[in-house]
Amino acid sequence: MSRTLPTPSRRALVSGAASGVAAGTVGAVLAGSGAARAGSAYSPARYRGHRLLGASGRHLVGRFSYGVTPALADQVRAAGGARAWFEAQLDPDAVTDPGTDAVREWWPSLSRGATELWQRQRSGVEGVWEVMFDYQRWVLVRRMRSRRQLLEVMTEFWENHFNVPVNGDAQGFWRTQYGDAIRAAALGRFADLLQATITHPAMLISLDNVDSTRAHPNENLGRELLELHTVGRGAYGEDDVKASARILTGWSVDMWDTFQPEYRRKWHATGPVQVIDFSHPNADSDGRAVTEAYLRHLARHPATARRLARKLAVKFISDSPPDALVDQLAQVYLDHDTAIAPVLRALAASTAFTRAVGAKVRDPGEDLVASYRALDVRLTAPPDGDAGDEYAANALLWQVDGIGTKPFDWPRPDGQPVDNEAWASPSRLLASMDVHLSLAGRWWPTQGAAYHPPARWVPRFPIRFDLLVDHLSQVLLHRRSTVQLLEACCLAVDVGPRERITRDHGLVRWNMPRLLTTFLDSPAFLTR
Template identity: 75%
Template sequence: MTYTPAHYRGQRLLSPAARHLVGRFSYGVTPALARQVRAAGGPLAWFEEQLDPAAIADGRTDELRSWWSGLSRSHTEIWQRQRNEIEGGWEVMADYQRWVLLRRIHSKRQVLEAVTELWENHFNVPVYNDSAWFWRTQYGDTIRAGALGRFDDLLHAVITHPAMLISLDNVSSSAQHPNENLGRELLELHTVGRGEYGEDDVKASARILTGWSADMWNTFDPVYRPRWHWKGPVTVIGFTHPNADADGKPVTQEYLTYLAHHPATARRVARKLAVKFVRDDPSDALVEELAQVYLDNDTEIRAVLRALVRSAEFAASVGAKVRDPGEDVVATYRALDVRFERPPATGPGEGYAANQILWQADAIGTKPFDWPRPDGQPIGNDAWASPSRMLASMAIHVNLAGTWWPSKGATYHTPAWWVPRYPIRFDLLVDHLSQRILHRRSTAQLLQACCEAVDVSPRERITRDHGLVRWNWYRLLTTFLDSPDFLTR
């Protein structure tokens, strides 16, 4: 019998436009994800379903949190365990990063995970910030809960959250000694951006936020201290308030609402979303359009995302975004369909894949939310498109394709799982694998790369005992993972 590509199409591929949308708002298109898109009625219908994550059953992902006990402990318990030298806060934070990576691999709420990552970097509290880590898991929960809602609500929740207050030193900010860190970053990073305010605005911003604190080195409970609040008239880029009461919570509420609805904030939020999900240099026209949608819809993030994915600029941005280190590791596990085992709490658990994945992300460039500055991890291509990054990615790809690292707590597929049937012509096998791993048909360039990687000719027959299957299989898989199609999203 003569085999043709039709025999090995196997995968039901999404259209290029659908693959673009789903790939940009997920951590990699898999056959399972493609089935979800088709079941929803197409990419836009799937996207709309994703904007209501509470309606999406995701029990497997929810259960992952229990793999690391520290993630369910209160801030006070984590502090007490560190003080008693049972478990350090930094250890809990490493587990938080692992949980985040596994969540992205397994979650059916892919849009929520992608947008949560964006905001958790926008409102960056480094996971290894000393003492903020007692609250850092709950801080991530707060952002995840509001990631698709109103930016106004999200801003209120994060700026007054103990993790943010501790990270930017507002816990010690008082009327006598205002600390400007949070007041400045609120303007520069979180809302209106540089060029929209002056130093007097920063000082007034800091004064408004005095009083928000925490019970440091005791319970770490959130505390509002009226006696620490600076009283007196304040003006910040058009916002004015008599600020006459010792309880400064109402003025904080009004101030944050003002900033959330400021046109400069609208443009900044719109540009951040466009850079992350469209291209590094979105047009001013797109940014202005999205900013207007933001303002017209009371700062609702869902509305902006709906407009973004329907824009001509989004449709034209195929292949314009590079996967960052975390996205690369997660997408590789998804593409190879690696199955994780729950690591034991003691003994050999550190060597299990669910724990080792953190060091794989670190080897490429950065671990989740490890960026030490308050501006958060870069989302532009230049930061992640260097030769050293490429070499690091290749090393991780070959280790996973070869099933070498991690070797514990992970189940990898054998060649028999990947090959549709034996014998098979090599060019048809490459096409089949391209559909399975890259969710697209093979190209002449990809076929040539595969032929050179494993020294096999296009029409060579591959049998169970072929050298490719016996000792070169990892080289073939790695060729797909090292391809430009895989390294972009």
């Protein structure tokens, strides 16, 4: 018979969880008012079954991946430890990644060119919005499977920094290739990344540069280049925006015909230009050289260095990183000619990073990907046509949307936020809880996904419940159980800490989803 334990109110559970997530603390989501008295009744047991990374290693790997799993921990140990793994991740070409690229074949139109996609839309075969749904699905699955975790994390970071929303129309014909261009440069030099993104057809279409002429310069791209992509607000004025727009005239796309990129010399606005401290005679009707010089200058500008340093620190350390650290990272960036890897290396070596355990809330995409990884859900290729909507590889897009937002769906050019406040609301928490329970219960999606059966989560039968909790904590959270976590698990499934779990116990027969969800709903899981 199960032991009856005091149960806190649902309001207490939700409010406590939300406040814990917002603060970035590692505690109990579900522990109620009994936490203060829990020391003796809920002393955690120790199940000897898994080799865990140390706390600092778990923090480093967890912050620069989509969740530490037993498989990833094995890769870290094989690399020689967390620091060695991190160094190897900075050179993604040196990291073998079997099978990840093949996932793209699940959605064939991701490999089609812009002209073909436009022709298919025009003839009613397939709309570009459908292809963009597939692109969002592909990046989620790629993040789940790839061994190049740091590359995927940084690719997402830069795709949001240089945001080209997938929910437009015309830019969708080039959006997959745009993401490819960012992934190729995500750990290189920012100067190269800036050139690749600002002159890419997807960006030119998204910010209306395709219609920017010498007679009527469109200021959208010229402004966002300064405000969002490089130096930031306060570093420029309206005259700088106008000159920036003039420099970028000529870069265009053959709209609504082939959608191929073009440089139109007749559209380029010649004549001297000055943007902040950049000046150029701009005498040639072919303005590609002045564009290259301009972007190279912006990439190396001290204001750009500091803005990027702060944004990276907010993403990987905390919402209020120390100014001294931001200055240090900016100097590393400038000293290494805009190389990204040295900045990440310096960031990860900082005291501020070491102290930032549990300080960053997972956004909806990170939450969903980490949930699939933690539960070790194996996906298979979806079938073609509408029948594939119920398959996990397709349905996960609706799951992440239910939590908060789909990848690169942010409609404004500033990109998805990297701070905690945007993702720490009670409504977000409840949405995450709902998805966690659906996955843990194997209830949805049901097709194209291989879940572990309930008994698979139990390392041996019989087993004491507190030992099972410690085992699951190691597998799902990559850490030992705590007083608060054990109490939360006992309350969630109405089982006593020392209760004996057998194969026909009610926990195994029908209540395992609630137990697994307790781990996924904890701040230890909801934070990076």
